[in-house]
Amino acid sequence: MDCALVVVGAGPGGFDAALEAAALGIETVLVERENLGGTCLNWGCIPTKLFLGASAPLASLADHAKLKLIEYDPESVRVSLPALQNRKRKLIAGTHKAMTQRLKKAGVTLVQGSGRFTAPGVLEVEDAEGGVTSIQYKDAIVATGAGSASFPAIAPDGDAVLDPQQILDLETPPESLVIVGGGAIGIEMGEVFSRLGASITLVEAMDHLLPYEDTEIGGGLAKLLKRDKWALRIGERVASLKTMDGRAVLTMESGETIEADKALVAVGRKPNSAGIGLEAVGCELDSRGFVKTDENLNAAKNIYAVGDVNGIALLAHAATHQGHYVVRRIAGREEQPYAGGVIPACVYGSHEVMRAGLTEAMAVEAGGTVEVSRFQLAANPYAQAQSAGYGFVKAIWINGTLAGISALGHGVSHLVTLAEVLVREKITVDRLDRYVFAHPTLDEGLAEALRAPREAVS
Amino acid sequence: MDCALVVVGAGPGGFDAALEAAALGIETVLVERENLGGTCLNWGCIPTKLFLGASAPLASLADHAKLKLIEYDPESVRVSLPALQNRKRKLIAGTHKAMTQRLKKAGVTLVQGSGRFTAPGVLEVEDAEGGVTSIQYKDAIVATGAGSASFPAIAPDGDAVLDPQQILDLETPPESLVIVGGGAIGIEMGEVFSRLGASITLVEAMDHLLPYEDTEIGGGLAKLLKRDKWALRIGERVASLKTMDGRAVLTMESGETIEADKALVAVGRKPNSAGIGLEAVGCELDSRGFVKTDENLNAAKNIYAVGDVNGIALLAHAATHQGHYVVRRIAGREEQPYAGGVIPACVYGSHEVMRAGLTEAMAVEAGGTVEVSRFQLAANPYAQAQSAGYGFVKAIWINGTLAGISALGHGVSHLVTLAEVLVREKITVDRLDRYVFAHPTLDEGLAEALRAPREAVS
Numbered sequence: 051m052d053c054a055l056v057v058v059g060a061g062p063g064g065f066d067a068a069l070e071a072a073a074l075g076i077e078t079v080l081v082e083r084e085n086l087g088g089t090c091l092n093w094g095c096i097p098t099k100l101f102l103g104a105s106a107p108l109a110s111l112a113d114h115a116k117l118k119l120i121e122y123d124p125e126s127v128r129v130s131l132p133a134l135q136n137r138k139r140k141l142i143a144g145t146h147k148a149m150t151q152r153l154k155k156a157g158v159t160l161v162q163g164s165g166r167f168t169a170p171g172v173l174e175v176e177d178a179e180g181g182v183t184s185i186q187y188k189d190a191i192v193a194t195g196a197g198s199a200s201f202p203a204i205a206p207d208g209d210a211v212l213d214p215q216q217i218l219d220l221e222t223p224p225e226s227l228v229i230v231g232g233g234a235i236g237i238e239m240g241e242v243f244s245r246l247g248a249s250i251t252l253v254e255a256m257d258h259l260l261p262y263e264d265t266e267i268g269g270g271l272a273k274l275l276k277r278d279k280w281a282l283r284i285g286e287r288v289a290s291l292k293t294m295d296g297r298a299v300l301t302m303e304s305g306e307t308i309e310a311d312k313a314l315v316a317v318g319r320k321p322n323s324a325g326i327g328l329e330a331v332g333c334e335l336d337s338r339g340f341v342k343t344d345e346n347l348n349a350a351k352n353i354y355a356v357g358d359v360n361g362i363a364l365l366a367h368a369a370t371h372q373g374h375y376v377v378r379r380i381a382g383r384e385e386q387p388y389a390g391g392v393i394p395a396c397v398y399g400s401h402e403v404m405r406a407g408l409t410e411a412m413a414v415e416a417g418g419t420v421e422v423s424r425f426q427l428a429a430n431p432y433a434q435a436q437s438a439g440y441g442f443v444k445a446i447w448i449n450g451t452l453a454g455i456s457a458l459g460h461g462v463s464h465l466v467t468l469a470e471v472l473v474r475e476k477i478t479v480d481r482l483d484r485y486v487f488a489h490p491t492l493d494e495g496l497a498e499a500l501r502a503p504r505e506a507v508s
Numbered sequence: 509m510d511c512a513l514v515v516v517g518a519g520p521g522g523f524d525a526a527l528e529a530a531a532l533g534i535e536t537v538l539v540e541r542e543n544l545g546g547t548c549l550n551w552g553c554i555p556t557k558l559f560l561g562a563s564a565p566l567a568s569l570a571d572h573a574k575l576k577l578i579e580y581d582p583e584s585v586r587v588s589l590p591a592l593q594n595r596k597r598k599l600i601a602g603t604h605k606a607m608t609q610r611l612k613k614a615g616v617t618l619v620q621g622s623g624r625f626t627a628p629g630v631l632e633v634e635d636a637e638g639g640v641t642s643i644q645y646k647d648a649i650v651a652t653g654a655g656s657a658s659f660p661a662i663a664p665d666g667d668a669v670l671d672p673q674q675i676l677d678l679e680t681p682p683e684s685l686v687i688v689g690g691g692a693i694g695i696e697m698g699e700v701f702s703r704l705g706a707s708i709t710l711v712e713a714m715d716h717l718l719p720y721e722d723t724e725i726g727g728g729l730a731k732l733l734k735r736d737k738w739a740l741r742i743g744e745r746v747a748s749l750k751t752m753d754g755r756a757v758l759t760m761e762s763g764e765t766i767e768a769d770k771a772l773v774a775v776g777r778k779p780n781s782a783g784i785g786l787e788a789v790g791c792e793l794d795s796r797g798f799v800k801t802d803e804n805l806n807a808a809k810n811i812y813a814v815g816d817v818n819g820i821a822l823l824a825h826a827a828t829h830q831g832h833y834v835v836r837r838i839a840g841r842e843e844q845p846y847a848g849g850v851i852p853a854c855v856y857g858s859h860e861v862m863r864a865g866l867t868e869a870m871a872v873e874a875g876g877t878v879e880v881s882r883f884q885l886a887a888n889p890y891a892q893a894q895s896a897g898y899g900f901v902k903a904i905w906i907n908g909t910l911a912g913i914s915a916l917g918h919g920v921s922h923l924v925t926l927a928e929v930l931v932r933e934k935i936t937v938d939r940l941d942r943y944v945f946a947h948p949t950l951d952e953g954l955a956e957a958l959r960a961p962r963e964a965v966s
Contacts, residue, residue, distance in 0.1 A: 062947065091889075095948055099893035104577040106894075110565040111585070119562040119592055122585040127569070133576045141892055148887070367947040374941055394946040429606070431549075434599055435557035436564075464922035467951040471929055471943060483832055485929060488852040489520065489825040490553055493925040 051159075053079040055380060056173050056187040058165040058326065061088020063357030063369030064193030065149065070377040072156040079185055080158050081165040081175050086149045087142070088195050089358075090366040093215040096145075097138050098238050101218070102398050104137075105129050105245040109400040113437050129246055132221050161185070167327035170351065189352045189380050192333070192341060193373065194326060196319040196358035203290045204230055204315050210293035211313045214239065224248050224311035228300050230288055231316035232259040234397045237271070239314055241399040244278060251281040251308055253288055253300070260397065263456065264409040266444060270458045274401045274440070291315065321359045336361065345387035347376050354379075363393045392454075394470040396463040401441065404462045406470035407454030408446050410507060418448040420507040425499035427459045431490040436460055443499035451476050455499065461492055469496055509617075511537040513838060514631050514645040516623040516784065519546020521815030521827030522651030523607065528835040530614040537643055538616050539623040539633050544607045545600070546653050547816075548824040551673040554603075555596050556696050559676070560856055562595075563587050563703040567858040571895050587704055590679050619643070625785035628809065647810045647838050650791070650799060651831065652784060654777040654816035661748045662688055662773050668751035669771045672697065682706050682769035686758050688746055689774035690717040692855045695729070697772055699857040702736060709739040709766055711746055711758070718855065721914065722867040724902060728916045732859040732898070749773065779817045794819065803845035805834050812837075821851045850912075852928045854921040859899065862920045864928035865912030866904050868965060876906040878965040883957035885917045889948040894918055901957035909934050913957065919950055927954055 055071050057064045060082035068080040085092045108127060114120040153160050163177035165185075173185045198213040200206060206213040212220075214235045223246035229236045232254030240250045252275075254261070258268030259275075259282070272282055287303040291313055298313035321339045328335065332350035334342045340361030341349050349355040354376040357369030368390060378384035397403040413420045428439040441459020445452060455469040479501055487497045513529050515522045518540035526538040543550045566585060572578040611618050621635035623643075631643045656671040658664060664671040670678075672693045681704035687694045690712030698708045710733075712719070716726030717733075717740070730740055745761040749771055756771035779797045786793065790808035792800045798819030799807050807813040812834040815827030826848060836842035855861040871878045886897040899917020903910060913927040937959055945952045 090947070096889050096893065099890065099948055103893040103895060104572055104575075107565050107568040107572060107578060110568065114562055114565060114587075117562075117591075117595060118588060119595060120565060120585065120587055126584045127578065127580040129572075129578055130576060137575060137577060145889075365947075367944050370947070371941065371944050390944070393944055396946060396949070431554050431603075432557065435554065435561040437561060461922075463946075463949065464919075464951075466946045467943065467949060468926045468929065470946075471926065474943065483829065485925065485932065486825050486829050486848070486851055488854060488921075488924045488928075489548070489823075489828070490557055491854070491921065491925060493922075 051079065051161075051183060052186045053077045053159070054187070055079070055189045055191065056081060056165075056185050057191045057193060058173065059088065059193035059195055059322075059357070059359075060086045060160075061193060061195045061357060061369065062090050062366040063195070063373040064088075064191060066370045067191055067193065067356065067373030067377050068158045069152060069156050070374050071380065072158045074377065074381045074383075076377070076381060078158045079161055079187070080153065081161045081163065081173065081185070083162070083164040086146050089197075091145055092142060093218060095366060096142070097218045098235075098242070099398060100138055100141065101134060101242040102238060104134050105242055106400070108245045113400075117437050119437065131223055131246065135219070135221055138218075165326060167331045170331050190331075190354070191373065191376055192326070192328070192349060192353060192355040192359055193357045193369065194322040194359045196321045196364060198315070199318040199320040200315050201317070204288060204317070206315050207293050210296060210298040210311070211291055211315060214314065214316050217312070217314050220312070226310040226312075227251070228298055228308050228310040228313045229253070229316060230291060230300070230313065231318070232256070232268075232284065233261065233316060233318070235316040236314065237397055238399055239316065240275075240280065244280065248311075249279070249281070251283065251310065253283040253286055253302070255285070255287050257285045259284065260403060263403060263405060264444060265411065267403055267405075267456050267458045270441065271401055271403060278400075319358060319364055321361060323359055346379060347372055347388050363390060365393060365395060368393050392470050392473045394466040396466050398463055400460065401458065402460065402462045403456070403458050404466040404469065405454065405456040406466060407452075407473040408448075409454060409456060410444075410446055413446045413448050413453050414507060416448060416453075419450075421447040421450075421504035422507055423447070423499055423502040423504045425495050425502050427492070427495055430492060430495045430498070432492050432494070433460060435490065443495045445499045445502075447504060452478075452500070455496065457495070465492055465496055468493055472496060472500070509537065509619075509641060510644045511535045511617070512645070513537070513647045513649065514539060514623075514643050515649045515651060516631065517546065517651035517653055517815070517817075518544045518618075519651060519653045519815060519827065520548050520824040521653070521831040522546075522649060524828045525649055525651065525814065525831030525835050526616045527610060527614050528832050529838065530616045532835065532839045532841075534835070534839060536616045537619055537645070538611065539619045539621065539631065539643070541620070541622040544604050547655075549603055550600060551676060553824060554600070555676045556693075556700070557856060558596055558599065559592060559700040560696060562592050563700055564858070566703045571858075575895050577895065589681055589704065593677070593679055596676075623784060625789045628789050648789075648812070649831065649834055650784070650786070650807060650811060650813040650817055651815045651827065652780040652817050654779045654822060656773070657776040657778040658773050659775070662746055662775070664773050665751050668754060668756040668769070669749055669773060672772065672774050675770070675772050678770070684768040684770075685709070686756055686766055686768040686771045687711070687774060688749060688758070688771065689776070690714070690726075690742065691719065691774060691776070693774040694772065695855055696857055697774065698738065702738065706769075707737070707739070709741065709768065711741040711744055711760070713743070713745045715743045717742065718861060721861060721863060722902065723869065725861055725863075725914050725916045728899065729859055729861060777816060777822055779819060781817055804837060805830055805846050821848060823851060823853060826851050850928050850931045852924040854924050856921055858918060859916065860919060860921045861914070861916050862924040862927065863912065863914040864924060865910075865931040866906075867912060867914060868902075868904055871904045871906050871911050872965060874906060874911075877908075879905040879908075879962035880965060881905070881957055881960040881962045883953050883960050885950075885953055888950060888953045888956070890950050890952070891918060893948065901953045903957045903960075905962060910936075910958065913954065915953070923950055923954055926951055930954060930958070
C-alpha cells in the first residue's frame with residue numbers, strides 16, 4: 051500500500067492530523083492498533099468527565115444542603131454505576147462510529163493493527179490475526195500516545211490495585227479507595243468515588259497536590275478536599291502496594307499500613323515508544339522514552355512525532371495542535387518552528403483548577419521581576435450565586451508583563467481558554483476595557499485578578 | 509457641598525464610575541436614593557442567579573434521572589424558598605457593606621437621597637426625612653437606571669399580579685404561574701418556579717421567544733421549554749390581567765382566560781428619567797423616555813448619561829463599561845467617541861442562551877452577503893459528559909467576516925466573553941490555531957462552529 055502520509059495512532063493527535071491532511075489533499079493512511087480516539091476518548095478525559103458529570107448533582111445537593119437551601123435525604127439519591135458504565139460504552143461506541151464515518155467521508159484509509167517501522171519509508175502493520183500490511187509512505191507522523199506509568203512495588207494487578215484505565219471499568223463503587231498520586235487523574239477519580247460514597251485516602255510524594263501547578267493552588271485544593279473528608283498524606287512516600295485477601299494494602303515508607311477496598315495507582319504517564327521500530331528510522335528517545343523532536347517536531351527525516359509520545363505537553367488539545375502544525379508543514383503551508391505557546395490545562399470536579407501560562411515558581415525560575423495579583427472568588431457574584439464563593443484567580447507577571455493565570459474554584463475550567471487568550475495577548479490593565487466582561491460571570495474574576503494590586507515575589 | 513463630579517445612581521454604571529473617578533484623583537460625590545448596587549444587585553441579575561443556582565441541582569437530578577444515571581425520589585428533594593430568601597438578604601446586605609467600605613476607602617462621598625438637577629452645576633438631594641443637600645458640581649453622570657415597564661391593562665398589583673421585583677420576594681412558591689413576556693426575565697423566573705414545582709404558562713406577543721435574539725435560538729428554546737412541560741403561547745396577545753379572588757386571571761385577546769396562583773409581568777424596562785430635573789440642565793429624552801446622548805455619551809454640557817437610562821444597551825456590564833469610558837473622558841484620558849462594540853448578553857438557566865455581536869436578522873438588516881455556520885453541541889464531548897448534548901452554536905458572517913456568535917444549550921453562558929473576543933477580533937478560520945481550545949470544554953464548540961461549512965442566507 052502506497053501513500054503520501056502515514057499516521058500511526060488515532061488519538062487526538064493522529065486522528066485530527068489525518069483529517070486535516072486529507073482536507074489538504076494529502077493521500078493519508080491512519081494506523082490504529084486498538085480504538086479510535088486514543089486514551090482521551092476511551093480510557094481518559096471523556097469517561098472521567100462523564101463520571102464527574104453524572105455524579106455532580108450529588109456534590110451540588112450537598113453544597114446547597116450545607117447552606118440549608120435544599121433539604122433532602124442523601125441516602126435517597128444514588129448514582130447507578132452500572133447505568134453509567136452502560137452509558138459510557140454507548141457514548142464511546144457512538145463516537146467511534148461517528149469518527150469512522152468522518153474518516154471515510156474525508157477519504158482517509160484506516161488500517162487496524164500494530165504499526166512498526168522496518169526501514170525508512172516502510173511501516174508494517176500486523177493485525178489481530180497476524181496478517182501483515184506493508185505501507186510505503188513519503189512522510190510519517192508518530193502519534194502513539196502514552197500509557198499509565200507505575201513502579202514494581204506498586205504495580206497495578208487488576209484485582210484490588212488498579213490503574214486509571216481499570217478503575218473506569220468498576221461496576222460497584224468501593225467503600226474505601228486509596229490513591230497513589232495527587233495529579234489530575236488521582237484528584238478527578240477520587241472525586242468521582244468520593245461522591246459515590248467511598249472514603250478516600252490520597253498519598254502524594256511531592257510537597258503539594260498537583261505538583262505541576264502553583265503551590266498555592268495545590269495547597270488550596272488540599273484544604274477543600276480535607277473539608278470533603280479526604281485523608282491526605284502529602285509529602286509521604288509509599289513503600290509497597292498490593293492485593294491481599296482481595297483488598298488493597300498499602301505500606302508507607304514509615305511502616306504504617308493503609309487498607310482499602312481498592313487502590314488506584316496514578317503516578318504519571320510513560321510514552322508508547324517501544325516496539326514500533328523507531329530505531330529503524332533513526333528516531334531517538336530521551337531517558338524516559340519520549341521521542342526527541344526538533345523545533346519543527348521532526349523526529350527523523352520525514353518522520354514527525356506529535357502528542358504525548360514526544361513529551362512536550364501531555365494533553366489532548368496539545369496533541370491536536372501539534373498534529374495540525376505538522377500537517378501544514380508537510381503540505382508546505384508552514385515554515386515557522388512549532389510554537390505551542392500558552393497551553394491551557396484543567397483539573398475537573400467540584401473544585402476545579404485551571405492554568406494558562408506560567409506558575410509563580412516557573413516565573414521565578416524564568417528570571418526577571420516576578421509579581422503576583424489575586425482575586426478571591428468569594429467576591430464574585432456568579433460564584434456566590436452558585437453557593438460556591440471560594441477559591442481564587444492568581445495572575446503572574448514578569449517585568450510587568452502578564453505571564454500566566456491560574457485559578458482554583460467551582461467551575462473555573464470554564465475560564466481556561468479566555469485566560470489563555472489574555473496571556474497570549476499579554477493583555478495590560480490599561481487595555482482590559484477593550485473587552486466587556488459580561489456580568490454576572492466567573493469571567494469577571496479574570497479581569498479582577500488582573501486589576502488587583504500586585505505584590506512582589508521574593 | 510462642592511465636588512468635581514457628582515454621580516446620580518449607584519448601580520453598576522454609577523458605582524463603578526465613582527470608584528474609577530476617585531482612583532484617578534477626581535473629587536466625587538455619589539448620590540443614591542435607595543440601595544447601592546441598583547436593580548442588578550437588589551432586584552435583578554444577582555438574586556435571579558442565586559435562585560437559579562440554588563434550584564439547579566433539581567434540574568440536574570431530573571436530567572440524569574431521565575438517562576437512569578441517577579435514581580431518586582423527586583418528592584424527597586426540596587428547595588427551601590424561605591431559606592433562599594434569607595440567604596438572598598444576607599448576600600445583598602453583605603455586598604452593600606463591602607460596597608460602602610470600598611467607597612469609603614476610595615474617598616467617594618455617598619449622599620443618600622433623591623437627586624434633582626435644579627440648575628446647571630447644581631444637584632439637590634432630598635433625604636427620607638425631607639432634608640435637602642445642595643451639591644455644586646463641575647461634571648455630572650446620570651446613571652439612574654430603569655424600572656419595570658407595564659401597560660394599564662396588565663399592571664402589577666403586588667397581590668397575584670407581580671412585577672419582576674415582587675416575584676423575587678415570594679416566600680411560598682406558586683403552584684401555577686403565568687408569565688407575560690418571553691424575554692430574559694420571564695424565561696429565567698419561569699425556570700426558577702418551574703423547578704420549584706409550578707406549572708408555567710408563558711405568553712409572548714412577538715413571533716418567537718427572546719425577541720432580541722436569533723429566531724433559531726428563540727425557536728430552539730421554545731422546544732426545550734415545551735419538553736419541560738411549559739405551556740407556551742407565542743405570537744398571542746393579552747387583553748387584560750388582574751387579581752380576582754386572590755388569583756391571577758389573564759384574558760387573551762381571543763377571549764380565552766387563563767388562571768394561575770400568580771402572574772409575572774415582564775414586558776420590558778422603562779428608564780428612570782422623570783422627576784430628576786433633567787430638563788433644567790438641558791437634557792433631552794427620546795419618545796420612550798431614554799436620555800439622548802451624543803457619541804461621547806454627553807447628554808448636555810458637562811452632563812453624561814450611562815447605563816440603562818440612555819437606552820443603548822440595558823445590561824449591567826454595558827453600564828459599567830460606559831461609566832469607565834466617561835470617567836476617562838472627564839479625566840482627559842480619552843478623546844475617542846464611545847465604542848461599545850460587541851456587548852455580550854446571556855440568558856441563564858438549564859438551557860442557556862448567549863450572544864456576542866449580530867444575530868442573523870441584524871446581519872441581513874446591515875446588508876452584505878450573509879452566511880451562517882453551525883455546530884450542534886450533541887457532538888461536543890463536554891456537553892455529552894454533562895448529559896446535556898443538545899443545543900448549538902451559530903456563527904454569522906458578513907462578506908466573509910465574523911459578525912456574531914450565538915448559542916443555545918446547557919452552560920453556554922460560560923462561552924460569552926470568549927465569543928465576544930473572537931467576534932471583536934474578527935477571527936478567521938486560518939488563524940484559529942493561534943489559540944489552543946482546551947479539551948474537553950464547551951469552548952471547543954465555538955471553534956467548531958467557526959470551522960463548519962457556511963451556508964448563504966437568502
